[in-house]
Amino acid sequence: xxxxxxxxxxxxxxxxxxxxxxxxxxxxxxxxxxxxxxxxxxxxxxxxxxxxxxxxxxxxxxxxxxxxxxxxxxxxxxxxxxxxxxxxxxxxxxxxxxxxxxxxxxxxxxxxxxxxxxxxxxxxxxxxxxxxxxxxxxxxxxxxxxxxxxxxxxxxxxxxxxxxxxxxxxxxxxxxxxxxxxxxxxxxxxxxxxxxxxxxxxxxxxxxxxxxxxxxxxxxxxxxxxxxxxxxxxxxxxxxxxxxxxxxxxxxxxxxxxxxxxxxxxxxxxxxxxxxxxxxxxxxxxxxxxxxxxxxxxxxxxxxxxxxxxxxxxxxxxxxxxxxxxxxxxxxxxxxxxxxxxxxxxxx
Amino acid sequence: xxxxxxxxxxxxxxxxxxxxxxxxxxxxxxxxxxxxxxxxxxxxxxxxxxxxxxxxxxxxxxxxxxxxxxxxxxxxxxxxxxxxxxxxxxxxxxxxxxxxxxxxxxxxxxxxxxxxxxxxxxxxxxxxxxxxxxxxxxxxxxxxxxxxxxxxxxxxxxxxxxxxxxxxxxxxxxxxxxxxxxxxxxxxxxxxxxxxxxxxxxxxxxxxxxxxxxxxxxxxxxxxxxxxxxxxxxxxxxxxxxxxxxxxxxxxxxxxxxxxxxxxxxxxxxxxxxxxxxxxxxxxxxxxxxxx
Numbered sequence: 101x102x103x104x105x106x107x108x109x110x111x112x113x114x115x116x117x118x119x120x121x122x123x124x125x126x127x128x129x130x131x132x133x134x135x136x137x138x139x140x141x142x143x144x145x146x147x148x149x150x151x152x153x154x155x156x157x158x159x160x161x162x163x164x165x166x167x168x169x170x171x172x173x174x175x176x177x178x179x180x181x182x183x184x185x186x187x188x189x190x191x192x193x194x195x196x197x198x199x200x201x202x203x204x205x206x207x208x209x210x211x212x213x214x215x216x217x218x219x220x221x222x223x224x225x226x227x228x229x230x231x232x233x234x235x236x237x238x239x240x241x242x243x244x245x246x247x248x249x250x251x252x253x254x255x256x257x258x259x260x261x262x263x264x265x266x267x268x269x270x271x272x273x274x275x276x277x278x279x280x281x282x283x284x285x286x287x288x289x290x291x292x293x294x295x296x297x298x299x300x301x302x303x304x305x306x307x308x309x310x311x312x313x314x315x316x317x318x319x320x321x322x323x324x325x326x327x328x329x330x331x332x333x334x335x336x337x338x339x340x341x342x343x344x345x346x347x348x349x350x351x352x353x354x355x356x357x358x359x360x361x362x363x364x365x366x367x368x369x370x371x372x373x374x375x376x377x378x379x380x381x382x383x384x385x386x387x388x389x390x391x392x393x394x395x396x397x398x399x400x401x402x403x404x405x406x407x408x409x410x411x412x413x414x415x416x417x418x419x420x421x422x423x424x425x426x427x428x429x430x431x432x433x434x435x436x437x438x439x440x441x442x443x444x445x446x447x448x
Numbered sequence: 449x450x451x452x453x454x455x456x457x458x459x460x461x462x463x464x465x466x467x468x469x470x471x472x473x474x475x476x477x478x479x480x481x482x483x484x485x486x487x488x489x490x491x492x493x494x495x496x497x498x499x500x501x502x503x504x505x506x507x508x509x510x511x512x513x514x515x516x517x518x519x520x521x522x523x524x525x526x527x528x529x530x531x532x533x534x535x536x537x538x539x540x541x542x543x544x545x546x547x548x549x550x551x552x553x554x555x556x557x558x559x560x561x562x563x564x565x566x567x568x569x570x571x572x573x574x575x576x577x578x579x580x581x582x583x584x585x586x587x588x589x590x591x592x593x594x595x596x597x598x599x600x601x602x603x604x605x606x607x608x609x610x611x612x613x614x615x616x617x618x619x620x621x622x623x624x625x626x627x628x629x630x631x632x633x634x635x636x637x638x639x640x641x642x643x644x645x646x647x648x649x650x651x652x653x654x655x656x657x658x659x660x661x662x663x664x665x666x667x668x669x670x671x672x673x674x675x676x677x678x679x680x681x682x683x684x685x686x687x688x689x690x691x692x693x694x695x696x697x698x699x700x701x702x703x704x705x706x707x708x709x710x711x712x713x714x715x716x717x718x719x720x721x722x723x724x725x726x727x728x729x730x731x732x733x734x735x736x737x738x739x740x
Contacts, residue, residue: 146698147696147698147699148698148701149518149520149698149699149700149701150499150501150504150701152507152508152701153508153602154601154602154698154701154702154703155597155599155600155601155602155703156510156596156597156599156602156604156605157596157597158593158594158596158597159593159596159605159606160593175727176727176731179727179728179731180731180734183731183732183734183735186735187735214592214593215590215591215592215593215617216589216590216591216592216593216606216607216616216617216618216619217589217590217591217617217618218590220571220588220589220590220591221590223571223573223588223589223590224570224571224590224592226571226572226588227570227571227572229567229569229570229572231567231568231710231713232567232568232569232570232594233568233713233716234568234570234592234594235570238570280731283727284723284724284725284727284728285720285724287723287724287727288720288721288723288724288727289720291716291719291720291723292713292716292717292719292720295709295712295716296568296598296709296710296712296713296716297568297594297597297598297709298564298597298598298599298600298602298709299597302597303709303712306712306715306716306719307719309719310716310719310720310722310723310724311719311722311723311726313723314723314724314726314727314730317727318727318730318731322734335734335737336731336734336735336737337734339733339734339737340730340731340734343730343733343734344730347726347730425597428698428701431703432698432703432704435703435704435705435706436696436698436704436705438705439704439705444704444705445681445682445683445705445707446679446682446683446704446705446706
């Protein structure tokens with residue numbers, strides 16, 4: 101030690117000074133080493149300010165994962181309803197239209213609930229900004245919601261006066277088809293909504309997350325179709341459920357494998373528990389849906405498992421993001437690594 | 449580097465772009481900036497706590513803390529950053545000097561060139577002023593909270609509190625004293641700073657000043673000094689509030705390589721489009737399987 105304040109290598113010196121501090125004045129400075137819990141990614145070196153988060157997590161409560169689930173359920177159901185309408189599967193069409201409208205009303209309520217000023221929701225409609233996935237989503241839902249509503253209204257025994265009834269019945273198919281055209285965007289935009297943030301796990305997962313979400317949407321809507329539609333009409337719902345479950349589980353696995361440190365929150369804490377439950381329910385539900393062609397009871401149980409699995413997956417992804425924002429490790433370490441490896445954006 | 453960020457490549461303003469240069473090497477940790485900011489902007493109290501983190505009992509920037517002075521205690525031979533210490537001519541003397549240094553830094557909203565909060569705001573409540581700063585319009589914001597998660601620095605936050613708290617439920621952050629700027633005045637924090645650690649002015653001039661200050665410090669032998677947020681080529685297109693730091697940014701709670709999340713937004717939409725197409729294909733295939 102020559103007593104010079106200069107540092108030959110910023111990173112190695114940082115580590116040295118951090119451990120020195122740990123010994124000399126524990127807890128005095130937030131130079132924290134990422135070893136406090138046993139994890140799959142070993143030995144992350146990083147420095148922080150008293151362990152405080154660098155970024156802030158979204159101030160959203162559990163209404164938002166509910167919103168993600170319900171939006172997906174509605175979108176998948178709209179696709180099923182349109183297909184059933186065109187192929188003459190009446191019971192599937194009816195149940196899917198009702199499911200879609202109920203889900204979209206509930207998802208809208210969830211969205212309002214999480215605003216700091218719900219009465220000002222209308223301010224969302226004063227601009228349309230492609231740089232804001234939330235703005236895009238609100239406009240999507242503003243178009244999609246009424247279409248779903250009209251399609252569902254036609255399934256009621258009678259809608260208001262005779263002229264209104266005639267109008268709704270005539271508009272039902274075009275409205276349902278238009279809703280189906282918008283549905284894939286409704287199911288996938290929520291992934292961009294989460295990824296377009298500084299929340300490490302959500303942002304780093306932007307390649308896989310849309311596939312997880314459309315898979316989850318297909319699985320849940322297929323599950324709802326299995327529960328509600330007659331057996332003779334349920335074939336497409338069954339295939340949708342199985343395909344969705346496969347996409348959901350496989351892309352979630354791909355996400356866990358390819359995100360590096362940012363994948364850690366997917367396996368730990370509350371998020372890890374939600375996602376494990378989601379994978380089990382989706383897996384079991386998917387297999388059940390595939391083999392339950394002859395059993396009404398097993399079909400219903402599989403459908404319920406898929407709906408539950410989709411809820412768990414949405415909550416898991418939601419909490420994984422929160423966990424990644426609340427620990428500075430996930431913000432600092434990857435940024436420090438890319439600077440060290442010359443992949444950084446900032447000059448250094 | 450080539451960014452594909454959705455913000456304009458440079459901020460075009462009517463007035464010269466205004467900003468801060470915070471020279472942390474002369475910060476004495478008096479917190480006059482925090483107090484002046486609270487007073488001028490009528491920000492509600494947000495906790496009277498002893499945090500056990502050196503002299504920092506504020507914690508972090510947030511909805512009701514628009515200036516935050518960080519205090520970092522380091523066991524390290526040093527002569528800079530501790531106002532009373534004097535540099536000496538040779539290393540032997542240095543070793544006998546203080547084994548302790550105390551870093552202080554007044555943090556603030558960076559007023560990014562590529563501002564993620566502004567990009568993701570779905571109401572247009574966040575806007576770019578004629579001074580090139582980023583400000584929330586309190587009467588437009590509906591508290592969706594998207595900006596909170598988008599900011600790479602964790603600056604903006606939704607205000608919580610009793611229903612009668614001013615602007616409760618709305619996103620709040622530094623306005624660079626938009627009202628004072630309009631009247632040709634200096635922002636409250638810079639006005640109150642007794643050591644000119646917080647310097648306010650035209651961004652171009654501040655950048656020159658920061659570069660000159662860094663050169664002077666390096667000439668004095670302090671190779672730890674570095675600028676933060678001064679480079680228009682960084683991930684946020686350069687900050688409107690830059691800093692001279694004496695250690696790595698993360699030591700002060702700043703991200704070492706911040707990037708506006710919206711830089712990747714086109715790629716995100718492409719992936720979502722691909723996923724949407726997959727869903728359509730899946731739905732069509734589900735109906736092609738025949739009856740049953």
